[in-house]
Amino acid sequence: MAEARIIDGKAFAAKLLLQITGDVSAMPVQPGLAVVLVGDDPASRVYVRNKAKTTVEVGMRSFEHRLPAETSQVELLALIAGLNEDRAVHGILVQLPLPAHLDSAAVIAAIDPDKDVDGLHVINAGRLAAGLPGLVPCTPLGCLLLLKDELGDMSGLNAVVLGRSNLVGKPIAQLLLAENCTVTMAHSRTKNLPEICRGADILIAAVGRPEMVRGDWIKPGATVIDVGINRVPAEAGKTKLVGDVAFGEALGVAGRITPVPGGVGPMTIACLLQNTLTAAKRIEGARK
Ligand SMILES: NC(=O)c1ccc[n+]([C@@H]2O[C@H](COP(=O)([O-])OP(=O)(O)OC[C@H]3O[C@@H](n4cnc5c(N)ncnc54)[C@H](OP(=O)(O)O)[C@@H]3O)[C@@H](O)[C@H]2O)c1
Numbered sequence: 001m002a003e004a005r006i007i008d009g010k011a012f013a014a015k016l017l018l019q020i021t022g023d024v025s026a027m028p029v030q031p032g033l034a035v036v037l038v039g040d041d042p043a044s045r046v047y048v049r050n051k052a053k054t055t056v057e058v059g060m061r062s063f064e065h066r067l068p069a070e071t072s073q074v075e076l077l078a079l080i081a082g083l084n085e086d087r088a089v090h091g092i093l094v095q096l097p098l099p100a101h102l103d104s105a106a107v108i109a110a111i112d113p114d115k116d117v118d119g120l121h122v123i124n125a126g127r128l129a130a131g132l133p134g135l136v137p138c139t140p141l142g143c144l145l146l147l148k149d150e151l152g153d154m155s156g157l158n159a160v161v162l163g164r165s166n167l168v169g170k171p172i173a174q175l176l177l178a179e180n181c182t183v184t185m186a187h188s189r190t191k192n193l194p195e196i197c198r199g200a201d202i203l204i205a206a207v208g209r210p211e212m213v214r215g216d217w218i219k220p221g222a223t224v225i226d227v228g229i230n231r232v233p234a235e236a237g238k239t240k241l242v243g244d245v246a247f248g249e250a251l252g253v254a255g256r257i258t259p260v261p262g263g264v265g266p267m268t269i270a271c272l273l274q275n276t277l278t279a280a281k282r283i284e285g286a287r288k
Pocket residue numbers: 139162163164165166167168169186187188189190193206207208209227228229230264265268
């Protein structure tokens with residue numbers, strides 16, 4: 001059997017960003033994205049910097065709010081309330097995780113659902129489950145866009161989603177159900193995991209366990225989307241990133257597969273800006 005086709009998420013994300021740039025330039029109002037960072041977690045600082053840079057590159061306004069680690073819940077909620085009211089802000093993202101003394105659920109609940117570009121508000125989870133227009137979490141949206149581009153119509157395909165987090169597994173399962181896939185959700189209590197995975201035409205791995213999915217778990221010709229990002233020890237005391245799928249083994253069995261890095265990862269920021277564009281169009285449309 002021929003080697004699997006590698007799905008180039010980096011190239012797709014670059015194309016999507018170009019398209020967003022064109023759409024932004026055609027809008028009468030410049031979309032704005034506010035990103036809130038509390039504390040100085042180094043990884044979060046890098047994410048926020050990259051988000052702000054890409055926001056400006058597509059022609060949107062970027063509002064960065066960096067707050068000290070000791071910021072109180074009341075202060076953070078006051079900032080969110082202000083951003084909810086701010087007409088120049090169409091998207092609000094609070095970088096997670098928040099310092100332990102802050103209540104993340106209450107903070108997310110305070111964001112106007114129509115500006116919730118991370119798609120984490122329960123109203124948006126409910127809209128997704130009910131098939132209503134809302135804002136979908138960025139990584140699942142990225143997976144869906146890649147799958148649609150590769151497969152087109154997914155009606156009737158068997159999809160197995162490994163992982164059931166609110167951030168990744170559950171929204172992906174809802175999106176695939178809306179595409180008329182027959183969806184199985186698997187998790188840490190699932191029995192006969194390899195056998196269930198072997199039934200998948202589309203296999204989504206979002207577990208956070210390095211290379212857990214082996215080549216013989218994959219149906220020949222299946223499309224494999226590897227959401228996992230795991231840092232593992234490499235040669236000479238270095239580290240490297242691997243996914244939740246044993247990529248080398250999967251290459252010989254799958255029909256298509258996303259690499260790690262360069263697969264789903266680059267889609268996440270692009271989808272954040274896609275969501276900001278969607279939010280801006282809806283908010284400005286409703287103001288007319
Ligand atoms: N590409 C991106 O931009 C991006 C974005 C977000 C996340 N990620 C990556 O995606 C992965 C998943 O993220 P997450 O936030 O969804 O993680 P999470 O909240 O830790 O959820 C992991 C899920 O995997 C399941 N699981 C864990 N061990 C398992 C096992 N041995 N067998 C079967 N299922 C198992 C868990 O089951 P239970 O529910 O039963 O515990 C849980 O539902 C991580 O590697 C993360 O770094 C990537």
